[in-house]
Amino acid sequence: MTGYGQILQGLADHAASLGVFDQVTTYEPTSAPLTAGSGGLGIAFYATGTWQLTGGLNIDGIVRITGARVYRSAVAAAGASSQPADGVISDAIDALYGAYCGDFTLGGLVTSIDLRGIHGVQADTTWGWALLPDDTTWRTATLTLPVICEDLWTEVA
Numbered sequence: 155m156t157g158y159g160q161i162l163q164g165l166a167d168h169a170a171s172l173g174v175f176d177q178v179t180t181y182e183p184t185s186a187p188l189t190a191g192s193g194g195l196g197i198a199f200y201a202t203g204t205w206q207l208t209g210g211l212n213i214d215g216i217v218r219i220t221g222a223r224v225y226r227s228a229v230a231a232a233g234a235s236s237q238p239a240d241g242v243i244s245d246a247i248d249a250l251y252g253a254y255c256g257d258f259t260l261g262g263l264v265t266s267i268d269l270r271g272i273h274g275v276q277a278d279t280t281w282g283w284a285l286l287p288d289d290t291t292w293r294t295a296t297l298t299l300p301v302i303c304e305d306l307w308t309e310v311a
Contacts, residue, residue, distance in 0.1 A: 158201060158224070159180075160263060161224060161260075161301055161303065162180040162199050162226065164264070165199045165260065166180045166199050168253060169199070172250065174246040174249050175195050175196060175197045175230070176195050176196060177196035181198065182227075182229075183196075183229065194232070195230065195242055195243065196232075197228055197231075197246070198229050199227070199299075200228075201224070201225070201226060202225045202227045202298070203224075203225040204224045204225070205225075205274070224301045224303055224306070225275070225299070225300055225301070226299045227297060227299070228297040229295070230246055230247060230250075230297070231292045231293065233290065233291075233292055233293075240281075242293075243293055243294075243295045247279060247297070251269070251277070254267045254269060254277075264302060264303045265303055265304045266301075266302045267300070267301055271300070273302055274300065275298065275300050276300070277297065277298060277299055277300060278297070279295050279296065279297050280298075281295050282296065
């Protein structure tokens, strides 16, 4: 069985293996993603919701394994000094989505990253700017990553 923490860590490990991010975390940031002025690129993965899939694995006429669509968000951020910030983040997001197309099960950890939205919401990216209390500006891209895991919970009769 795959758990929530394993999914977050699997996404983070996958992103880190690409070598395009200077920092990869598994928690929602509450401050600048990198040291101010570093000009680097960071990404943070965190949970945003879970919805049970209909159906499940039927054993002896009883649904015993329940799956879920687990939403994970990722925020990629580059300091405004990373010029052009859009290009820095775009290249990294391209690498990330390209890697998901080639290994959308995270090495067998999950059923799939639902890039096309077969089970509901598809993967997407929303661009924005973040002005932090220390007056630093960060270019951000927030990704919605619907992760399908067909063996999240085991039901016991």
